[in-house]
Amino acid sequence: MSKFGQIRNYNQERGFGFISVGEAGKDIFFHIKDFPKGIIPQVGEQLKFEIVQDGNKIKAVNIVRLDYPSxxxxxxxxxxxxxxxxxxxxxxxxxxxxxxxxxxxxxxxxxxxxxxxxxxxxxxxxxxxxxKLSNQEVNQQTLRDANRYAVSSETQNFKCDGRIHCSQMNSKAEADWFVKNCPGTKMDGDSDGDACENDSRW
Missing domain, CATH: 1.10.287 (Helix Hairpins)
Structure with missing residues (x-):
C-alpha cells in the first residue's frame, strides 16, 4: 500500500534520511540506494513510497519523487x-x-x-x-546513526504536560525523555534511567 510524506531530514554524507508522514514519532527511514536517481533528496520534498520490514526496522522503498521530473x-x-x-x-x-x-x-x-x-x-x-553510497552496506554504525537522528527528531515534539505513567506514553523514546526532563514521573522504578522497561509495547 502506497503512502505519502515529505523528507524531514537527510544526511548526505551517510546517504540516509527520514520521511515524515504527518504522525508524531512515526518518521520512516530511507536509504539513498532505494531513492530514485537524479537530484539529491531535498528537505520538505513530497514523496510517494511503500513500507517494508528490514530486519527489526521498517524502511521506505519504491520511492517516487512528486516534486521533480523523473x-x-x-x-x-x-x-x-x-x-x-x-x-x-x-x-x-x-x-x-x-x-x-x-x-x-x-x-x-x-x-x-x-x-x-x-x-x-x-x-x-x-x-x-x-x-559511492550504494557500495556501502547499511551496517550497524549506520543504523545507530539513523536511530540517533530518529530520536533527535522525535524529542523536538516532546514537552512536559503532566503525564507521569507508562500507559500515557506513545513511544519508548518519549518515556525516556519524560523521565529525564519532567518532574514527578512514575515510569522508572529502579531509577536506572531506562523508562517503562517492562512495557510490552516496546
Missing part, C-alpha cells in the same frame, strides 16, 4: 523542442516570416541546451554520489 522526463525534455520539430512547423508558415522564425529557433535551441545542461549536470553529480 530521469526519463529529464532526458526527453530537450527532444520536445528539437530542431527537426521546429523545421517541420516552419514549413507551414509564410516565407516572409522566415527570418524572425530563424531567430526564435536559435533562441529556443539555446534555451533547450541550457535546460539539458542544468538537469544533466545535477544528474551526473548525484549519480556519482549514489554509486
Amino acid at each position: 530521469e526519463h522526463d529529464v532526458y526527453k525534455q530537450p527532444e520536445r523542442f528539437s530542431a527537426p520539430s521546429i523545421r517541420r512547423n516552419s514549413n507551414y508558415r509564410d516565407k516572409s516570416s522566415s527570418k524572425p522564425n530563424s531567430t526564435f529557433s536559435t533562441l529556443l535551441k539555446i534555451l533547450c541546451l541550457a535546460i539539458f545542461a542544468y538537469f544533466a549536470g545535477g544528474y551526473i553529480q548525484n549519480l556519482l554520489h549514489r554509486q
Whole structure:
C-alpha cells in the first residue's frame, strides 16, 4: 500500500534520511540506494513510497519523487523542442516570416541546451554520489546513526504536560525523555534511567 510524506531530514554524507508522514514519532527511514536517481533528496520534498520490514526496522522503498521530473522526463525534455520539430512547423508558415522564425529557433535551441545542461549536470553529480553510497552496506554504525537522528527528531515534539505513567506514553523514546526532563514521573522504578522497561509495547 502506497503512502505519502515529505523528507524531514537527510544526511548526505551517510546517504540516509527520514520521511515524515504527518504522525508524531512515526518518521520512516530511507536509504539513498532505494531513492530514485537524479537530484539529491531535498528537505520538505513530497514523496510517494511503500513500507517494508528490514530486519527489526521498517524502511521506505519504491520511492517516487512528486516534486521533480523523473530521469526519463529529464532526458526527453530537450527532444520536445528539437530542431527537426521546429523545421517541420516552419514549413507551414509564410516565407516572409522566415527570418524572425530563424531567430526564435536559435533562441529556443539555446534555451533547450541550457535546460539539458542544468538537469544533466545535477544528474551526473548525484549519480556519482549514489554509486559511492550504494557500495556501502547499511551496517550497524549506520543504523545507530539513523536511530540517533530518529530520536533527535522525535524529542523536538516532546514537552512536559503532566503525564507521569507508562500507559500515557506513545513511544519508548518519549518515556525516556519524560523521565529525564519532567518532574514527578512514575515510569522508572529502579531509577536506572531506562523508562517503562517492562512495557510490552516496546
